[in-house]
Amino acid sequence: MGDDVSERLSVRGLCKAYRSGDDRVTILNDFDLSLSDGEAVALTGRSGSGKSTLIHLLCGLAVPDGGRIRLFGEAMPATADDELWATQRRQRVATVFQDTNLLPTLTVSENIRFRASLADRPAPDVAGWLRALGLQGLADRYPDQVSGGQRQRAAIAVAFAMRPELLLADEPTGSLDRHTASAVADELFRFQRDTGCPMLLATHDQALAERCERIVPLTSEGDV
Numbered sequence: 001m002g003d004d005v006s007e008r009l010s011v012r013g014l015c016k017a018y019r020s021g022d023d024r025v026t027i028l029n030d031f032d033l034s035l036s037d038g039e040a041v042a043l044t045g046r047s048g049s050g051k052s053t054l055i056h057l058l059c060g061l062a063v064p065d066g067g068r069i070r071l072f073g074e075a076m077p078a079t080a081d082d083e084l085w086a087t088q089r090r091q092r093v094a095t096v097f098q099d100t101n102l103l104p105t106l107t108v109s110e111n112i113r114f115r116a117s118l119a120d121r122p123a124p125d126v127a128g129w130l131r132a133l134g135l136q137g138l139a140d141r142y143p144d145q146v147s148g149g150q151r152q153r154a155a156i157a158v159a160f161a162m163r164p165e166l167l168l169a170d171e172p173t174g175s176l177d178r179h180t181a182s183a184v185a186d187e188l189f190r191f192q193r194d195t196g197c198p199m200l201l202a203t204h205d206q207a208l209a210e211r212c213e214r215i216v217p218l219t220s221e222g223d224v
């Protein structure tokens, strides 16, 4: 069967287990997912169901035990350290994690510029992205000089500035109050609409999940 060319991401039969003492705990078992151009998909599931594990597999931070991942129409290699793929991901895939996106020794604006240059993009409109995410006045602060919620928004600004072709976000509004979460979600969906960048959002936030075109629930071994 041929692959759909509009598919940015295609996951088939993905398996991942972790060792826990003498046991192996299966987190993902024969898991399928596809994401097309311009599509927003929410990944939901209770704590421990494997949302972050899946995102880590997709961005090459972990290696699956079985199955296949195709990104931009090409099969991802089975090792995490493939140089060509590391470059592909660096340039085309943006990831937003809760607290690990920003380099601590760079200011907020330097983080944005650095990530854009790493992706080989032209100089980003730093002030514009900061304004859009309500971060005016924080450009010259270091990550440890802003709040957790501001860091999370800065991480989203970094992701936007690299003009990704795929955005993988793990709880992108997780540390924000309801009002700010809603404003940041607006920006995420505006970005998706304006750029056609597909997004996979792992979230506990039902309201955020329902704004996506599709919801993919993850279940784990303990679920009934």
Ligand SMILES: Nc1ncnc2c1ncn2[C@@H]1O[C@H](COP(=O)(O)OP(=O)(O)OP(=O)(O)O)[C@@H](O)[C@H]1O
Residues within 6 Å of the ligand: 018, 019, 027, 045, 046, 047, 048, 049, 050, 051, 052, 053, 054
């Ligand atoms: N490196 C690892 N080694 C062993 N077990 C792990 C590892 N990473 C995750 N796990 C386990 O895998 C399961 C899934 O974890 P994961 O972080 O993917 O869940 P999640 O759905 O993102 O949870 P949450 O909503 O709480 O963030 C958990 O039981 C976790 O303890």
